Amino acid sequence: MRAATALIAAVSAAGAVSALPADDASSLILHPKPTKPTKPSKPSKDVNPFEGKVHYVNPVWADKLDQTYNSFIKQKDFANAKRVRKVQAVSTFVWVSRLSELANIDGAIATARKEQRRTGKKQIIGLVLYNLPDRDCSAGESAGELDSTQNGLQRYKDEFxxxxxxKVSAAPDLEFAIVLEPDSLGNLVTNMAVPLCARAAPIYTEGIAHAIAALQQDNVHLYIDAAHGGWLGWADNLPLAAAEFAKAVNRAKEISGTNATTVRGFSTNVSNYNPFNATVRENYTEWSPSWDESHYATSLAPFLEAQGLPAHFLVDQGRVHAPGARKEWGEWCNVSPAGFGQVPTTKTENPYVDSLVWIKPGGESDGQCGFAGAPKAGAWHDEYAQHLTKNAHPSVDKNNSVRKDGMARSRAVQL
Known part of the structure; x- marks a missing residue:
């Protein structure tokens, strides 16, 4: 899946900051102490679904990092090997991106139930729902299995x-945060000149609307993907994005037959590299009110509220680039230098943000681009996983949870 758009360069940027050395950027340079953003007015009071819960740690992803751990051991880099064990204990979302991956939900439920019984603490499982027909219409690095010209929408509804x-409805003892179709509606805002996106537009809206209508369970918290600040955060795009999101939610109300049909909020920065609180404002963000993801949430919020939508956000910080790593926002593929970002937390200093989370599993390639030797999208890239580990946010080292004896345990700090 790509997390950028071909058209965000409508606003010209000044010269870019010089990039840091790809493998030598220290965590202090990559993640210097952030400055606090100006606090926006607090939205209406309601319950943040992440407060007081343990966010599910995905052992399937953690197992992949055993290769990274062993790589550091062979290099006698014991400090980073130890850091990998801490990374493995950080919660990440479970992706369901193909029909064959529906079983991923079963595995997550079984593991979360076991941990919930063991600890007595409520688990919330992060899931990504990602299999629209004509998926990734403007890039194709993560093109899906369903084709709208081959009965794709009906198959999406029936088979996916x-x-x-x-599966989710059969687990009322657990809670789920579900991110709906990364990048899809963002393409409808900016990329309608791309023929496949123009063809996919009604399919995207209808598919997401059916997902919203069908997932109105008490234990489910839905977040429509809202791309990222470098894509939809420009002043001209903000109202257009909110209108596109409202269109999908309103269609879901028609399908369900009730105005009570809604979502919890929106996800941003999925599979991208934008910092939540940028310590350096990049030159290419000069004319944008959304120059980091915290500012994007604050900028988009009033337009969502004007459409009658809830202004709550999840922000992916699974991978964050170093200052100067990109010359433009359109560089989205295996960016370097970059590192694992701030560990998941609800303490964000932005009342619109429910939680910082790790949605994109670090170490899985964005595609055969960017970092040298990168494999196809979704394949494991151990060299890049090592790179992310070396440059990890300091909060990773402070994480008290550690994977031991090769066994993934959901001992993440309670959010």
Whole structure:
């Protein structure tokens, strides 16, 4: 999946900051102490679903990092090997991106239930729902398995959504935060000149609307993907984005037959590298009110509220670039230098943000681009996982949870 758009360069940027050395950037340079953003007015009071819960740690992703751990051991780099064990204990979302991956939900439920019984603490499982027909219409690095010209929408509803909903509905003892179709509606805001996106537009809206309507369970918290600040955060795009999101939610109300149909909020920066609080304002952000993801949430919020939508956000910080790593926002593929970002937390200093989270599993390639030797999208890239580990945010080292004896345990700090 790509997390950028071909058209965000409509606003010209001044010369870029010089990039840091790809493998030598220290965590202090990569993640210097952030400055606090100006606090926006607090939205209406309601319950943040992440407060007081343990966010599910995905052992399937953690197992992949055993290769990274062993790589550091062979290099006699014991400090980073130790850091990998801490990374493995950080919560990440479980992606369901193909029909064959529906079983990922079953594994997550079984593991979360075991941990919930063991600890007595409520688990919230992060899931990504990502299999629209004509997926990734403007890039193709993560093109999906369903084709709208081959009965793709009906297959999406019958073969993907229906079992997805059934599995989640059968686990009322757990809670779920579900991110809906990364990048999809963002393409409808900016990339309608791309033929495949123009063809996919009604399919995207209808598919997401059916997902919203079908997932109105009490234990489910839905977040429509809202791309990122470098894509939809420009002043002209903000109202257009909110209108596109409202269109999908309103269609979901028509499908369900009730105005009570809604979502919890929106996800941003999925699979991208934008910092939540930028310590250096990049030159290419000069004319944008959304120059980091905290500012994007604050900028988009009033337009969402004007459309009758809830202004709550999840912000992906699974991977964050170093200052100067990119010359423009359009560089989205295996960016370097970059590191694992701030560990998940609800303490964000921005009342619109429910939680910082790790949605994109670090170490899985964005595609055969960017970092040298990168494999196809979704394949494991151990060299890049090592790179992210070396440049990890200091909060990773402060994480008290550690994977031991090769066993993934959901001992993440309670959010």
């Amino acid at each position: 959504l229906k079992p997805y909903v059934a």
